[in-house]
Amino acid sequence: MAKPLVTMTGINKHFPGVLALDGVDFQLVAGEIHALMGENGAGKSTLVKVLTGAEAFESGQIKLDGFDAPIINHSPQEAQERGLATVYQEVNLAPNLSVAENLFVARQPRRLGLVNWRAIHRRAEAILAGIGLDIDVDKPLESYPIAVQQMVAIGRAIDVSAKVLILDEPTSSLNDQEVANLFALMRRLRDQGLGIIFISHFLEQVYEVCDRITVLRNGRLVGQYDVAHLARRELVSAMLGRSFDDLAALSRSDQDQSNDTTPVVRARGLAVRGGVKPFDLDIMPGEVVGLAGLLGSGRTQVARVIFAADPADQGTRLINNRQLPDRPLDSVRAGLAFCPESRKDEGVIGELSVRENIVVAQQSKLGAFHLMSHAEQVELAQHYIDLLQIKCASMETPIKQLSGGNQQKVILARWLATHPELLILDEPTRGIDIGTKAEIQRLCLELADQGMAVLFISSEIDEMLRTCSRIGVMRDLEKVGELTGDQLNSSAIMAAIAGGEADD
Amino acid sequence: MSTPTVLDDLNSAPVAASQPMGRFLLDSLRKNGILLAFVLVVIVFAILQPALLSPSNLTNLVLQYAYVLILALGMLMVIVLAQIDLSVGSVVALTGAVAALVCVRGGMPWWLGVLAALAVGILCGVWQGFWVAFVGIPGFIVSLGGMLIFRGLAQLLLNYQSLSPFGGTYYDISNGFLNGLFGGNGYDVFTLVIFAIAVVGFAVAAWRSRAAKLRYQQKVSPLPVFIVQIVVVAAIAMAYAWQISHNRGLPVILIILAVFIMIYGVVMGRTGFGRHIYAIGGNLMAAQLSGVKVKKVTFLAFVNMGFLAAVAGVVYSARMNAAQPAAGNSFELDAIAACFIGGASTTGGIGRIGGAVIGGLIMAVISNGMQLMGVSQGIQPVVKGLILTLAVAFDLWNRRRSAVAA
Known part of the structure; x- marks a missing residue:
């Protein structure tokens, strides 16, 4: 030694x-x-x-x-x-x-x-x-x-x-x-x-x-x-933090989905130079699609590229069969919503009230010339406070006084208020209590039932298994596969994440 | 293991001499841009108003604008630190007032007045340096406060009135001449000799630095270009000497200026203090991690600025032969503009003493030229303000372009 x-x-x-x-x-x-x-x-x-x-x-x-x-x-x-x-x-x-x-x-x-x-x-x-x-x-x-x-x-x-x-x-x-x-x-x-x-x-x-x-x-x-x-x-x-109970082999999912509906998002060969490698991804209305992978595997970047927060260097991005300019505002107008991973840096505006934090995305979607009246704002905010059971003293409370879980719900409300066709949730349940986690997971399923498409990113495999009907697996900035149906179990996902010599 | 060969491709990675001639011209234009701008400004104003180049005006130019150059030296160090000092104009007024109280009202010898002024200037710098370096308030705010504080103190000390005359040796600091030592027929030989020595010294220094670069196999300008550069600079300097030798000879203030410029050139180029200013301005965190005493260096840069503002205060009050409550108004603008015109970067880390000096000369020629042409009082600050804005815009544009190139 x-x-x-x-x-x-x-x-x-x-x-x-x-x-x-x-x-x-x-x-x-x-x-x-x-x-x-x-x-x-x-x-x-x-x-x-x-x-x-x-x-x-x-x-x-x-x-x-x-x-x-x-x-x-x-x-x-x-x-x-x-x-x-x-x-x-x-x-x-x-x-x-x-x-x-x-x-x-x-x-x-x-x-x-x-x-x-x-x-x-x-x-x-x-x-x-x-x-x-x-x-x-x-x-x-x-x-x-x-x-x-x-x-x-x-x-x-x-x-x-x-x-x-x-x-x-x-x-x-x-x-x-x-x-x-x-x-x-x-x-x-x-x-x-x-x-x-x-x-x-x-x-x-x-x-x-x-x-x-x-x-x-x-x-x-x-x-x-x-x-x-x-x-x-x-x-x-x-x-x-899990052990393998069985070693189910990974088979890549067949891509031939029945084309009776148009996908909300159809990505073909999207890639960022020095970042995520070319990937394909379809997300259908009413579907909860998960992205699994280790931290830094590129799962967040896939979401950012789909939302156009990071411009892609190659590939095509069709939103409802339309090609859009690579700008986040156009994505918002086309019905995309993105709850980012770091809610402190990119989501919460700490000094503003719960109400203001909820209405801000809807307001910017409407544009500066269609100001929402105070009454409209109150109505909107109250609707989502009730719907998501956000616990706050009043809707005028500064959001920074809320617990992490309730802050997360406010950010969720902000994007739900824009009535998105695709909701991207990047680690929506990190650092919040179990009860709220379960509520957010349940909400995802409800929203999907109502026809919304959801892209769900999480480090917790159990959570993904509960919510997602299809899971894309990322490894080292590459989308290495998709799992559906009976492939959706934790050992299959972990095997896919690990890659390499899967059988040693 | 073939480690060295794996690294080989990295070694050619930096922008090498790929397109030699075009790249070289562009590079030298960027490096000598300020010098060319200076020549251009002089030519434009000389055409508009030939009196600009007359012996008496060339002499006056130095007497009148020496303060800009002195302030620009200190300001450059502050700006390279990514800080700013807005109070220098007020410190000029305050230190001039202190000197006047000592010499004019107190009747003390001239050098006591100078020492008192310098001491007060250093104290102003200590005050501001303390807040910036040890408390962490941005220099912009501290010196905005200082601007008001020192201006008010100057007014109080002078009881809102101007105090004059200094006369004697104090007056000669900014109005005296060294001449006649070697005689001359209608022109001062001493002036010409001093300038000739300076030009030879400059040429030798440039040659030695070129030789050193050649030894390290670095790129240098081709020999003919190098010679042309030296000849042009020498010709400009000797033409200037020839003109002022026909007036009153060698101004004392010019010698003082030359000494300060050389000292600060060495400070910034070859002392730990100067190099650490560049390191802090380039990357504060890195400097700290490397063991640079960031607080001490920042503090000293502000103290030095106070000292140089006091020197400018003495020079300016001597030139005016009076201390005035409103002295030094908007001098900070001249000094800051001199630095940015001279190639300093708004984000810190970049800027040279030589650049600041030429920038100061450009500001001086523009002010002087406009006065000679009788441009109205309102137009002059408009022009200066525009030049400052454009100089900074050019710096940003230049850096963005080189960032794209890299």
């Missing part, structure tokens, strides 16, 4: 109302690439933040190679001084400075008190040569692609001190060739004895480059595994 670089034991961390880390253990040894995996809220980013001092923790112990006593980092900078360097998804360098200067910010070699540019230039070339990068170091960093910028950031981290390199979703904006280059560099650094923590949602990549995997779920350690001995389906079930 190689020498341990980082040993975390029994780490506990609360966020208001949530136990973010519950006695988590983690160990990184020299000369390994170690994946940290888990779904949203599993605690992997919290664990890294605790390690690098970006967040404090309440109890537990962190031991670092080279330090006799347990350590606590109080800031990322302190962590860096102790040899823990993090390279984030967004590169943390100054785009306006040259590559060479970026490598030496705050530690410039001096001569006679003045910055010694000649030494900076020479040493920068040496550092980059050490990681196999031969570029003009005097050009501004921003003149290079993100992939190169990331390598420069890694170069700086290693040169400053790092024994441990933390790569936080480094591959999400890279193309295949760039990913291959990054992996080559990671392997090279591993062989030099560095410990690398790799956070990624891409299963394929984890299997390609990592030696070991630590899986977290709901703030708890699920386990630590050797990649070579962990089947993909076991990894997926570790992340999602």
Whole structure:
């Protein structure tokens, strides 16, 4: 066993109302690439933040190679001084400075008190040569692609001190060739004895480059595994928290649906460059279609492309057999409604009242020249408060005073008020209580009975099984299949999500 | 494992010399754009009003607008930090008032007045730097407050009246000349010698920097182009020296200006403080993570701005030979415009001392030219305001285009 670089034991961390880390253990040894995996809220980013001092923790112990006593980092900078360097998804360098200067910010070699540019230039070339990068170091960093910028950031981290390199979703904006280059560099650094923590949602990549995997779920350690001995389906079930009872094989659903009705949405070969790969999807009136997949598998992006929140780079998008401009407002006017995943950032307007939050979408659909009267607004708001049983002191209460579940219902009401033909729900039940969850699921079925089409995205497979009549499965930004009828069971879905060698 | 070869394709990734000639012309146009704009502005105004290039006016230009250049040096550092200081005009008035109280009313020697003014200017900078750096209030708000506070204090100190005259050495800071040392027949040889030394120094420095770049196998402009550049700059400088040598010789303020410009050029280019300003303006988070003391650097940039505003206050009150409650009105606009015209970016991180100086010269020539032409008082700020807006619009357009190219 190689020498341990980082040993975390029994780490506990609360966020208001949530136990973010519950006695988590983690160990990184020299000369390994170690994946940290888990779904949203599993605690992997919290664990890294605790390690690098970006967040404090309440109890537990962190031991670092080279330090006799347990350590606590109080800031990322302190962590860096102790040899823990993090390279984030967004590169943390100054785009306006040259590559060479970026490598030496705050530690410039001096001569006679003045910055010694000649030494900076020479040493920068040496550092980059050490990681196999031969570029003009005097050009501004921003003149290079993100992939190169990331390598420069890694170069700086290693040169400053790092024994441990933390790569936080480094591959999400890279193309295949760039990913291959990054992996080559990671392997090279591993062989030099560095410990690398790799956070990624891409299963394929984890299997390609990592030696070991630590899986977290709901703030708890699920386990630590050797990649070579962990089947993909076991990894997926570790992340999602279910075990396989049977190994039902996945067969792709036959696409020949009876064409007696026009689909609300007919997507053919829609794709985003660097994002989701070409996919087909039909959604019929009165149908609840689910999208399953791990976080980052592209399920949200499919929804965004269908809604035109992200413009597609190729493929066709027919709404009720009509081609529309790629603008969200046109989608709204054509009868689409989108409840986004992060209701705090994209949905709730905290300072406004429940009433205002409900009417805002309908109002913008009508346009600025058809203002709704106060009476109309009250009537509309009251209708949905009753229908969805939204619990609020009055419809004039600021929405931020409501519980998460009730906020979610308000957002739902907002879109229902536009009488959509297709309602897109992205994680509509996350972070809300069981009772409300059940109500929202029941509502979905009722709406479908009334002829509305629903696209339902969720991490909870049970919930999808209860609501959806058809489930599309996403893996690594690709739609890998559709399940219907008796294929709709949790083991089939998880097998589809895991993909790869489905029978080992 | 074939690691180095896998990386090879990355190495050619940046925009290389693909279309050499067109790309080169475009690049040099972008880099030398301000210089060309300056020459263009001078030519336009010289045609409209030939008196612009007369010996006496060229001398006056320096005496009259030295304050813009001094303020622009400090403002550039603040703007590169992605901050702004609106209070400099008021600090000019306040520090001029303090100097007048010491020298005119107190009858103290000139240098005590200067020191008092500088001390007060630094205090103004400390006040504003504290709120911006340590409390985290945006510089826009803090200096908007400072603008009112310092203006009011200047009015109170002067009791709403102008205080004059300074006379003597203080007056000579902005109105004195060094000349006659080497004699001359209708022109001042000393002025010509000083300029000649400066031009040679500039040429040698440019040559050495080019040689250094060649050593690192970087792209440089072809030798003929390089020589033309040097010759053009030298010709402009010597023509200017020739003209002012026929007037009153070498203004003291020009020497002071040259010293300040050189010092701040080195500060921004070759000190940790200067480079950290660029790092913070480029990416605050990155600078912090890299160990840059962001608060300290921000604080010092504002203190320095206060100091330079005080220098401008001394220079301006010496030029006017009086401290006035309304002195320095809208000087902040001139300084801010100088920086943006000189290529500084509104989002921080980009901007050079040389650019700010040329930007300041452009503002000076435009103001001076309009005055010579007798353009009405109302038109002048309209023109300046338009130029500021267009300069920033150009910067945005330029950056969007290069973002698309990348």
